[in-house]
């Protein structure tokens with residue numbers, strides 16, 4: 001008996017070395033942790049249960065039957081806990097064939113995907129891999145197909161999160177693209193469908209890996225990545241933080257954590273947050289941080305389309321999704337990027353029973369050819385659609401401008417907003433005074449005094465919350481300092497909200 005125990009121990013130790021000490025050292029030299037080190041950091045200490053440690057590839061082509069067979073075959077899979085809650089995790093092992101995906105490697109991942117879906121727990125993939133294992137040809141492609149199919153079936157049922165921690169290509173970017181969130185590590189991770197060498201051959205473009213698919217490109221420009229972190233350790237610790245905000249599946253309620261922040265805490269400084277001059281910006285993030293539990297806000301897409309803010313926070317210990325126009329950037333206008341960013345976030349929250357809090361200060365949609373040619377109509381419609389179909393509790397606070405179509409889009413009463421409040425500084429109108437007067441009093445444009453009078457008349461009548469409040473489009477005009485208490489009470493009242501959309505196979509959001 002002792003002998004077989006020793007054999008097991010020895011085989012485990014061999015497997016733990018992956019592609020060998022030299023490749024582990026190379027991995028460390030590049031500033032990257034190994035697959036097992038990453039899992040250790042992500043999960044609660046000692047909670048990891050590994051599956052399929054001894055799985056090996058079965059490829060015989062291109063001399064693959066001659067070389068060493070490495071137990072685990074380039075991916076470490078299993079489950080563990082994050083702050084006590086079950087998580088399924090797989091980590092690509094770059095030290096084994098560059099983490100590339102073989103038929104057996106794919107089978108390890110699909111086994112895990114099936115378990116996560118069946119048991120209603122999030123699945124996290126840590127990617128550091130070169131796509132399909134070239135020596136396996138179509139068997140590897142088929143393996144990816146199996147993974148992709150499960151990504152889609154799991155979408156909206158369990159949270160799926162991808163962390164990109166090395167150079168990733170081919171299937172190792174497509175599978176993450178179908179998950180809920182993608183995070184990257186700065187300077188060591190890249191995402192591209194094809195690498196710089198292929199780009200050079202096909203398009204004759206000279207481009208570095210960083211320029212083509214580095215974290216700065218994807219977090220800022222393409223919005224493929226939801227955030228980028230400085231190194232592996234920070235990235236994994238932030239991933240733990242994110243998991244704490246998410247329910248385990250669409251059948252679960254949001255997690256509830258203890259909080260020391262009183263729900264009826266008032267913040268008098270909010271009464272002077274909005275400047276008297278309506279054209280002066282202020283930082284909407286200040287409002288978010290002052291309203292949520294302990295100022296704890298996990299921002300999604302923090303450096304892309306900064307004219308809208310999206311992220312998770314808690315009120316009364318329970319998760320909420322926050323969407324807020326940011327007057328500091330482009331006056332908080334809605335453009336294509338902001339609309340797409342917020343629409344995707346709203347839909348995630350609605351999938352997973354996370355109530356939505358919307359803070360509104362929006363002058364409208366951004367005019368111009370650049371936006372129209374880029375499809376603003378369809379992109380703006382995405383956000384409208386997302387809010388309109390959402391059945392989770394929706395609480396809206398208009399702090400200042402809510403003009404035109406953007407007023408309707410931003411979780412208005414007309415889109416089944418449950419509780420819609422406005423601050424006294426709110427201006428709810430079809431457009432700002434200048435634009436309005438120039439259109440409806442065009443005949444007076446040569447007469448400065450008349451225009452000034454008309455402008456004042458328009459401002460007095462329409463640039464306030466009261467016209468909307470008189471119609472019941474705003475449930476109440478509230479004091480800014482009591483915003484947290486109002487939101488907390490509304491959330492408590494909406495806790496058992498029941499609302500269903502008509503039966504359909506699935507909807508047809510304007511993609």
Ligand code: HXC
Nearest residue numbers: 097098100129130131132133134144167169170171174195
């Ligand atoms: C087999 C691979 C591999 C792969 C890397 N390796 N990618 N082996 N199949 N796809 C091996 C290398 O041969 C090397 O082995 C080791 O992993 C480390 O790779 P390096 O190239 O030395 O590392 P680096 O310079 O950091 O470059 C990493 C890389 C590059 C950018 C990922 O390896 C690369 O471009 N790989 C190919 C990417 C690709 O085109 N994949 C196929 C995509 S098609 P040795 O023994 O020499 O150290 C695809 C289809 C999916 O995925 C379907 C989608 C719809």
